[in-house]
């Protein structure tokens with residue numbers, strides 16, 4: 383038996399579909415998969431946590447999506463987002479669990495477990511997974527390099543940057559859906575966003591994501607950029623992840639942003655934006671207006 387909250391969200395979503403798509407029989411449309419669910423199939427929908435649970439970021443159920451989307455995201459992108467989010471906390475000495483990675487520095491690559499405890503770092507080189515000669519060079523040379531402040535890079539085997547950032551695009555898209563509803567989320571301008579969320583490597587989409595290392599983990603906001611005109615967009619920020627979504631009637635947004643980035647680099651621009659309340663449940667602001 384679906385929870386009362388799910389049923390309320392179902393009815394509000396179905397009321398919204400009736401406004402936006404009066405040609406359809408009564409149904410709820412999964413915002414990520416676009417499948418439609420008549421009342422007798424409402425039980426196939428489940429409450430999706432946004433952002434995904436387990437990242438150590440405040441997470442709560444926000445929208446209904448279908449079981450197919452739920453298990454597809456949970457088995458792939460969510461796992462990668464979790465591993466990256468764990469490692470993001472390494473420099474601050476605040477990892478919740480060890481993470482197995484390839485560490486690259488001083489021309490050496492070794493497999494290590496990284497962890498932190500009470501603000502100190504632990505780098506454990508795994509004897510069975512490394513060439514002994516490289517391991518012994520790493521153990522003698524690298525502590526000196528790190529003491530000098532030399533950079534190192536971390537590769538996360540099995541993790542793809544495009545899938546991880548697409549996971550954050552989904553977070554931004556679901557927050558925008560919860561705020562504005564179907565009229566926005568199912569618009570033609572959002573079709574490339576929906577395609578990229580469903581198939582990140584098959585439908586590439588550039589320039590929608592900014593990492594914001596200086597943001598706080600508690601930062602949450604959704605806003606519409608109104609100025610400058612060429613930057614008009616919906617921006618969703620969760621912790622140090624920022625996602626840009628096009629506004630209706632602007633199919634050129636990402637192309638424009640890509641060419642501008644080529645021209646100006648990543649220089650910060652002053653933006654003027656209108657803030658919206660962070661949604662706690664599906665609001666469908668545009669569907670009922």
Ligand SMILES: [Zn+2]
Nearest residue numbers: 412415448451
């Ligand atoms: Zn779905």
